[in-house]
């Protein structure tokens with residue numbers, strides 16, 4: 001997925017976001033290089049969603065910067081932006097499964113022939129071929145999340161953000177989504193996702209960014225984080241204790 005004009009690394013520097021005059025999140029500084037899966041881990045309300053929204057550009061930092069590599073500038077001159085986001089509760093258009101993917105591609109400027117090929121590829125790749133003509137809103141929760149990922153994948157992102165993608169799903173659907181995400185990473189797509197599910201973080205993460213009360217407390221390789229976190233907050237979280 002990498003090219004000469006890569007948008008990665010993503011560099012976040014001294015970032016903070018205020019709402020109603022109150023500091024809501026201060027993920028400070030971290031870098032997302034190309035490749036692998038980074039888990040943004042932390043308890044409810046830690047600031048995971050806000051951090052992903054800042055990275056994806058849905059929110060503008062009140063302080064500090066979110067900067068993409070040189071390739072992002074080339075893309076800004078007409079090409080697609082190279083990063084996509086999947087939300088906790090997928091937003092489905094009142095259209096068919098196929099039309100949901102087509103619409104996302106059209107909105108991103110994909111032309112007719114390319115669009116058709118990518119829709120077919122996405123339906124096939126995510127096992128949605130038989131559902132193509134069905135109304136997307138009638139799919140199960142797990143299928144809707146699969147469609148949301150297929151729709152994002154069709155845009156050929158270098159970096160895919162996912163906000164708690166399995167928090168509403170049962171264990172079987174969760175496993176299916178986790179397998180899909182591992183497949184995307186194997187394909188070369190860089191993934192950054194939030195979760196408060198420790199088991200999921202252990203299964204998927206190459207790297208962990210641990211947030212607590214809006215602040216980035218640890219940034220470590222997953223194996224090091226789970227073997228022995230440095231902070232008292234992360235140790236308490238791993239021990240299943242309540243964090244305030």
Ligand SMILES: Nc1ncnc2c1ncn2[C@@H]1O[C@H](COP(=O)(O)OP(=O)(O)OP(=O)(O)O)[C@@H](O)[C@H]1O
Nearest residue numbers: 019024025042043044045046047048049050051196
């Ligand atoms: N628009 C907003 N205005 C005011 N407060 C907000 C806004 N958005 C989020 N917050 C607050 O900011 C904090 C961080 O929220 P965020 O949604 O990022 O947490 P999270 O770690 O994703 O939590 P969860 O795991 O429960 O989804 C929370 O206390 C939340 O109530």
